[in-house]
Amino acid sequence: MNFDATRYRYPSRRTVVFGSRGMVATGQPLAAQAGLDILKKGGNAVDAAVAAAACLTVVEPTSNGIGGDCFALVWSGGRLHGLNASGPAPALADAGMLRGAGHREVPRYGWDAVTVPGAPAGWAELVRRFGRRSLGEVLAPAVACASEGYAVSPVTAQMWKNAFRAYSGRCDGDAFRHWFETFCPGGRAPMPGEVWRSPDHARTLARIAESGAEDFYRGELAERIGVFAQRSGGWLRASDLAAYRPEWVEPLSANYRGYDVWEIPPNGHGIAALMALNLLKGFGLPDERETAEVYHLQIEAMKVAYADVLAYVADPRFMSCTARDLLSEAYADERRKRIGAAALDPAPGRPPRGGTVYLAAADGEGNMVSMIQSNYMGFGSGLVVPGTGVALHNRGCNFSLDPESPNCLAPGKKPYHTIIPGFLTKDGAPVGPFGVMGAFMQPQGHLQVVSNLVDFGMNPQEALDAPRWQWIEGRTVQMERGVPADIASSLESRGHNVRMIDDPTPFGRGEIIARTSFGTLAGGTEPRTDGCVAAW
Structure with a gap:
């Protein structure tokens, strides 16, 4: 397919970009640069995509995080591969309890909507199967960005401000305190151009990199997540994390x-x-x-x-x-x-x-990646695991509480999922x-x-x-x-x-x-x- 970059039917704010040896496209410049740096250091498109994805949890935390899910379509070896790294509801999840408490929908904030996060396992699995560099090398730009800080970009700053306003009005109680401490330490959202850093986030990313994500699912990080949930009334336990594995799908x-x-099959709605x-x-x-x-x-x-x-x-x-x-x-x-x-x-x-957040990556060898990850509804549940920087998603909001629905909340079940990567072939x-x-x-x-x-x-x-x-x-x-x-x-x-x-x-x-x-x-x-x- 040869696109004519000189012909525009609608006034364009940007021009199409061409490259020959590699390309990374994201919603935030620092994440795109992180992916391109990995390509220039000998990584392939998969390494670049994961580097950009991890970096996006730092530079665009308003839309995704370590505690969310991801999906990917990978063109490699002459065919397309699909990865579903979305997590299920915890073993203790109970739709009847929510109905009994008067809820007609799964609550948006707090533990009821938290399912097992799949993103870290997805990163590790992509690099293991298709990557050329180690997970430590691939996540290094995100670790540095979280540790050293970065200047917040304009649209992200506005979304951050909107989230602060929403969470301030709806997230009361000690369990939510850690979100405000992590993302609004000065009592407000950061301004455009202001430097924000998260040492806890950096340390967690480093531990995920060093352990191949094992620490997040079967190590100390998993224990900390499970303890926080148990102490603050959540269903999630370390055993739910330990049982999780991402799935390769057709x-x-x-x-x-x-x-x-091409789209990922259900539980996603790309269909x-x-x-x-x-x-x-x-x-x-x-x-x-x-x-x-x-x-x-x-x-x-x-x-x-x-x-x-x-x-x-x-x-x-x-x-x-x-x-x-x-x-x-x-x-x-x-x-x-x-x-x-x-x-x-x-x-x-x-x-x-x-x-x-969505990102795309390609290298000069023919590998191409379509990848998407999310915490859902902005920062997600409003819960941050103390001392980790891990903002937990609220993907369980997409479950129904109707017992007749195929999407009714149940233990070990994955919710209807809105994030979908796409791919074209001819x-x-x-x-x-x-x-x-x-x-x-x-x-x-x-x-x-x-x-x-x-x-x-x-x-x-x-x-x-x-x-x-x-x-x-x-x-x-x-x-x-x-x-x-x-x-x-x-x-x-x-x-x-x-x-x-x-x-x-x-x-x-x-x-x-x-x-x-x-x-x-x-x-x-x-x-x-x-x-x-x-x-x-």
Whole structure:
């Protein structure tokens, strides 16, 4: 695929970046540089991706951390590999207890939403299987950044400020004290350009590096996490951590107009993007992207797909249908009949039964990585394990408390997961990694980015710059201010409830690396954050 970097249909805030020997794209420049440094020291794309991922826990703690989960798609050895490093609910988890306490949903803050963190195990497993450098070398930039400190970037500073305001109003009690001590030691969030450091975070990263993550799951760190949970009313125990292993999985794909689009299978919801693309490819789109018809068809396809995903997707051991059922062409043909000229109210069909960071990395040898990790909802649960800098995620918020739901909270069960790395191939050859972070925006971002690249021939930067929409519920859809007013008006006339949004935050943040027909790399980064493409 040869992207024309000189052609832009939408005013770009950045230009596409080219490289030949390696590239790392992240939402924070220091993390991208950390990954590129590893490449220049002899590491490969996997080493670079893990270096950037670990660094992001320091330089963008507003969206991810050591105490979160990660997923990765790795192109190596002529094929695509999938890693699911998400963790299950603790053995003591009890949905009935939460229902009995009057909860209709899993609480957002505190221990009830904390599942076993998978990110450290994911880093170690990626480096073990595909890396060229030691985990100690790969994590060294993150350790140095946490120990020596760094100047906080503008978008991260704003998200930090928002989190401080939210946590100050909702996180009371001694268990939450450590979050404020770690991330707001001066009684406030750091300002843009202000240096923030976390020696505890540095020491924990060093211990993970030295032990190959064993200390986090079966050592002193695991004991400290378990003791903190037991003393402050949590379900998590050291035994839950000791039992955890990340899983290698077979990625799912759907062919969209000649390109194979790849996602991690459930418990992640990347399948939503594939299902929506299966629906969309049955329609002929206008040549021009900025038309009401394009927006309408994309939104309707996403709504129909999401209706099924929210009803059926969970830990695959508990699903009543398989991913293959949901991705069948026959089912797509049947569901496509629901899409007409007017906005619909989505409802699930009957299939046949049978706060996040994203990064991309590539090297000059053909290896490519699509990786995503998260603490969910900003910093996560509001809990930091004393003396470690480990902010624990609240991924369990995505569990249902409905006993009839396949996604109902249960011991040892993985929750419905929103973070999804994406990858494109064509005719069995890699095009490259892509991703758009942002909770339930992610499959919607994937649909729009893939359509921008494939249907409208945009280069990676154009595909990220283009204005976005996000379906919320029913007929309600949010639109960025960049969407032309006449399109918004036309969508309203079709029955859509359009809300124009000035804040770019709800529309996700993405990165793309694509291999060109010249064998070089073309990278795009998100204009809605502090994104950076570091190229070699």
